[in-house]
Amino acid sequence: MASVDVGIGLLGYGTVGSSVNRLLVESADEIERATGHRLRVVRALVRDPAKERPFPAGDEVLTTDFAEFREDPNVQVVAEVMGGVQPAGDYVRELLRAGKPVVSANKQLIARDGAELFATASEAGVQLRFEASVCAAIPVVKVLRESLVVTNVHRVLGIVNGTTNFMLSHMERGGSYADALAEAQALGYAEADPTDDVSGADAAAKMAILATVAFGSRVGYEDVERRGIEELEPAHVSAAAQLGMVVRLIGIATLVGDAVDVRVQPALVDRAHPLAAVDGAFNAVMLQGDAIREITLEGPGAGGIETASAVVADLVSVVGTSGTGFLQNDACWRSLAKLPSSEWRSPFYVHLEVSDRPGVLAHVTSRLASHEVSVAQLVQKLEDGAATLELVLHRAPYGAVAEAMREIAVFPEVLRPPFVLPVITERGL
Amino acid sequence: MASVDVGIGLLGYGTVGSSVNRLLVESADEIERATGHRLRVVRALVRDPAKERPFPAGDEVLTTDFAEFREDPNVQVVAEVMGGVQPAGDYVRELLRAGKPVVSANKQLIARDGAELFATASEAGVQLRFEASVCAAIPVVKVLRESLVVTNVHRVLGIVNGTTNFMLSHMERGGSYADALAEAQALGYAEADPTDDVSGADAAAKMAILATVAFGSRVGYEDVERRGIEELEPAHVSAAAQLGMVVRLIGIATLVGDAVDVRVQPALVDRAHPLAAVDGAFNAVMLQGDAIREITLEGPGAGGIETASAVVADLVSVVGTSGTGFLQNDACWRSLAKLPSSEWRSPFYVHLEVSDRPGVLAHVTSRLASHEVSVAQLVQKLEDGAATLELVLHRAPYGAVAEAMREIAVFPEVLRPPFVLPVITERGL
Numbered sequence: 001m002a003s004v005d006v007g008i009g010l011l012g013y014g015t016v017g018s019s020v021n022r023l024l025v026e027s028a029d030e031i032e033r034a035t036g037h038r039l040r041v042v043r044a045l046v047r048d049p050a051k052e053r054p055f056p057a058g059d060e061v062l063t064t065d066f067a068e069f070r071e072d073p074n075v076q077v078v079a080e081v082m083g084g085v086q087p088a089g090d091y092v093r094e095l096l097r098a099g100k101p102v103v104s105a106n107k108q109l110i111a112r113d114g115a116e117l118f119a120t121a122s123e124a125g126v127q128l129r130f131e132a133s134v135c136a137a138i139p140v141v142k143v144l145r146e147s148l149v150v151t152n153v154h155r156v157l158g159i160v161n162g163t164t165n166f167m168l169s170h171m172e173r174g175g176s177y178a179d180a181l182a183e184a185q186a187l188g189y190a191e192a193d194p195t196d197d198v199s200g201a202d203a204a205a206k207m208a209i210l211a212t213v214a215f216g217s218r219v220g221y222e223d224v225e226r227r228g229i230e231e232l233e234p235a236h237v238s239a240a241a242q243l244g245m246v247v248r249l250i251g252i253a254t255l256v257g258d259a260v261d262v263r264v265q266p267a268l269v270d271r272a273h274p275l276a277a278v279d280g281a282f283n284a285v286m287l288q289g290d291a292i293r294e295i296t297l298e299g300p301g302a303g304g305i306e307t308a309s310a311v312v313a314d315l316v317s318v319v320g321t322s323g324t325g326f327l328q329n330d331a332c333w334r335s336l337a338k339l340p341s342s343e344w345r346s347p348f349y350v351h352l353e354v355s356d357r358p359g360v361l362a363h364v365t366s367r368l369a370s371h372e373v374s375v376a377q378l379v380q381k382l383e384d385g386a387a388t389l390e391l392v393l394h395r396a397p398y399g400a401v402a403e404a405m406r407e408i409a410v411f412p413e414v415l416r417p418p419f420v421l422p423v424i425t426e427r428g429l
Numbered sequence: 430m431a432s433v434d435v436g437i438g439l440l441g442y443g444t445v446g447s448s449v450n451r452l453l454v455e456s457a458d459e460i461e462r463a464t465g466h467r468l469r470v471v472r473a474l475v476r477d478p479a480k481e482r483p484f485p486a487g488d489e490v491l492t493t494d495f496a497e498f499r500e501d502p503n504v505q506v507v508a509e510v511m512g513g514v515q516p517a518g519d520y521v522r523e524l525l526r527a528g529k530p531v532v533s534a535n536k537q538l539i540a541r542d543g544a545e546l547f548a549t550a551s552e553a554g555v556q557l558r559f560e561a562s563v564c565a566a567i568p569v570v571k572v573l574r575e576s577l578v579v580t581n582v583h584r585v586l587g588i589v590n591g592t593t594n595f596m597l598s599h600m601e602r603g604g605s606y607a608d609a610l611a612e613a614q615a616l617g618y619a620e621a622d623p624t625d626d627v628s629g630a631d632a633a634a635k636m637a638i639l640a641t642v643a644f645g646s647r648v649g650y651e652d653v654e655r656r657g658i659e660e661l662e663p664a665h666v667s668a669a670a671q672l673g674m675v676v677r678l679i680g681i682a683t684l685v686g687d688a689v690d691v692r693v694q695p696a697l698v699d700r701a702h703p704l705a706a707v708d709g710a711f712n713a714v715m716l717q718g719d720a721i722r723e724i725t726l727e728g729p730g731a732g733g734i735e736t737a738s739a740v741v742a743d744l745v746s747v748v749g750t751s752g753t754g755f756l757q758n759d760a761c762w763r764s765l766a767k768l769p770s771s772e773w774r775s776p777f778y779v780h781l782e783v784s785d786r787p788g789v790l791a792h793v794t795s796r797l798a799s800h801e802v803s804v805a806q807l808v809q810k811l812e813d814g815a816a817t818l819e820l821v822l823h824r825a826p827y828g829a830v831a832e833a834m835r836e837i838a839v840f841p842e843v844l845r846p847p848f849v850l851p852v853i854t855e856r857g858l
């Protein structure tokens with residue numbers, strides 16, 4: 001096969017963009033063997049061409065003019081590696097309309113504007129790929145789309161934010177939330193403003209994208225129930241340890257009949273569960289389905305070169321499958337309802353601080369029983385006339401647990417609002 | 430896009446074949462959405478058409494006549510799910526020559542006859558895919574080929590045989606080798622004749638295929654150094670536990686400069702290493718490379734429906750990429766030398782039984798030192814005048830360790846030949 005040059009345009013030339021260029025240069029032979037094409041960066045849109053960059057692009061490559069970038073006939077495939085919802089979204093939209101396939105590493109853009117962007121791509125008949133937008137080099141989008149096409153994945157569990165996973169691992173060894181954050185910042189895992197990570201916003205965007213691909217129905221960022229790790233206290237972490245569990249920020253997407261539930265929140269994870277073993281800043285995604293039982297993918301979920309490796313894999317797939325109708329875009333083909341949060345079922349953990357009076361335990365358990373919620377495990381600790389109850393509840397609808405907790409919260413002997421987290425023990429074995 | 434029917438021929442209609450048919454029937458809509466085609470089993474070659482089968486094929490589908498199968502113009506893509514090296518190999522060869530793309534679930538065939546079969550496929554200009562030949566539904570071939578195309582994977586570590594993993598997990602809890610085998614047979618994890626599993630032959634075929642794909646250079650079954658688990662004793666397993674490790678049958682493929690080393694053997698695995706946590710009969714493959722650091726894929730490595738799911742994914746990929754030059758076949762593009770086994774480097778574990786005489790420890794360690802092998806950890810146990818030494822050696826060439834052991838074995842105070850296993854601690858973080 002004669003080798004053909006394919007011109008690549010980069011939207012952005014920061015850490016990820018320069019790594020994409022480096023990989024394309026250093027792996028040109030590998031790519032040519034895989035596709036019959038040589039991929040070469042011919043244009044990169046940047047704000048400041050004078051800025052010093054780790055792997056500089058050629059002299060004629062950088063431009064600050066989007067119209068010039070868009071009109072350049074040598075730009076045949078685009079990689080969006082600039083981040084941010086705007087102006088990235090407008091650029092991607094215009095490029096798709098101009099008939100250029102786009103590969104994006106931008107989770108917030110795909111999770112928020114996916115519906116419109118994929119429709120634009122379909123109308124234009126070009127591909128929009130997004131492997132790098134979720135968990136960097138872990139190829140979970142390709143695996144869901146291509147390898148598990150007939151397996152009816154019904155549950156996706158993930159640790160998809162490395163910063164919070166690092167922080168929670170740190171708290172497990174005895175640190176406070178503030179210590180853990182400071183350590184993550186010192187090591188470069190957390191930004192100066194860590195809000196996106198600790199609030200679960202970053203993880204929610206990734207879970208929206210994964211749920212969309214897994215279930216074939218659009219889940220946007222705003223459809224994801226979200227709770228951050230800010231209110232976690234060392235007491236919760238040590239209570240988890242006593243129960244044989246760890247606390248992790250978990251993404252859970254569940255298909256229940258014709259409805260979908262997607263959530264990101266701290267959860268207690270059984271120590272024997274594979275997600276409990278995910279190290280520090282690593283990510284892991286567990287896919288449970290009919291034919292596969294359970295497949296877990298684990299690896300670095302962030303990093304410039306790791307993300308660039310996924311961008312390049314998508315560029316290679318675009319070039320390798322263009323002209324076929326194979327697995328274009330995100331393949332939403334149905335519109336599933338959102339499961340009412342009250343119907344979402346899980347085992348739960350409850351941390352309850354009460355004054356130590358006779359009958360309080362009976363009072364609590366009878367309230368739970370009246371909502372048909374039963375107790376699997378109970379640890380009671382006494383200190384200075386107050387008691388801490390650590391309860392693990394059997395699998396129950398969240399609505400029933402929440403209702404029982406509302407009733408329990410107003411008991412005179414309950415000192416603080418009950419603190420409730422889901423518990424992850426289930427496997428698809 | 431107009432939907433086109435694609436006729437699928439099955440070589441074999443046993444557990445995997447009938448599951449392939451079931452998945453194609455039950456997921457016809459999913460497949461059509463992904464490829465624009467409807468895949469339908471039109472012919473299946475079997476030995477005994479009268480045999481009762483779990484998901485029976487239509488009346489006209491079964492045939493015992495290979496020539497009829499091969500000449501059937503409705504058979505457009507073939508799935509080889511019959512197993513065995515012959516006659517499967519001849520059938521696949523003839524079908525490729527007749528211009529039919531083939532998907533194979535047959536690890537022994539691909540590992541032994543791969544060079545010739547892929548050459549035949551290339552000459553005929555048709556695809557030969559083989560995802561299902563390695564670890565069933567775990568999509569490690571696609572991930573290596575397509576997602577990690579630019580990452581220069583230099584190390585593959587795997588637990589690729591579920592039977593032995595189950596047995597070794599069982600021995601860890603105190604059983605003997607015979608107990609573990611009996612339990613695996615009772616649960617259906619091990620065959621009546623477990624030789625292929627316990628000797629490492631099954632794992633060696635899988636590692637040959639994975640190394641070929643990871644390094645782009647042909648590694649055949651016979652190129653894999655292989656040692657089974659038959660000689661493992663409870664003493665080794667409990668010694669490992671005392672050292673904070675577990676014993677597992679590990680496949681290790683390493684790229685060292687321009688040479689390759691591929692081996693399957695029992696190894697001590699650090700408890701904190703992700704491979705130590707792989708459950709019972711599950712498989713896991715860890716890929717270490719430049720841009721990705723370390724990606725681990727874990728899931729069920731065997732089973733009819735799990736294997737069928739990978740066969741169907743390959744059928745979908747064949748249909749979706751035919752007409753393109755995208756990632757055909759196994760992409761061997763270079764011919765790397767086999768690393769001399771003596772140059773393969775690893776930390777090692779040594780189990781040594783000696784008579785308890787003064788100076789024996791000094792004698793042993795000075796022999797090691799003379800080969801520049803140093804000791805990282807040492808546990809000595811005394812019993813009735815005899816001593817057991819459990820040594821963990823720092824990373825060293827296998828040749829140096831083996832030479833030291835040959836010298837130590839002839840000491841008068843050494844009661845049994847030293848027992849040596851590699852130790853897995855390294856991660857690509």
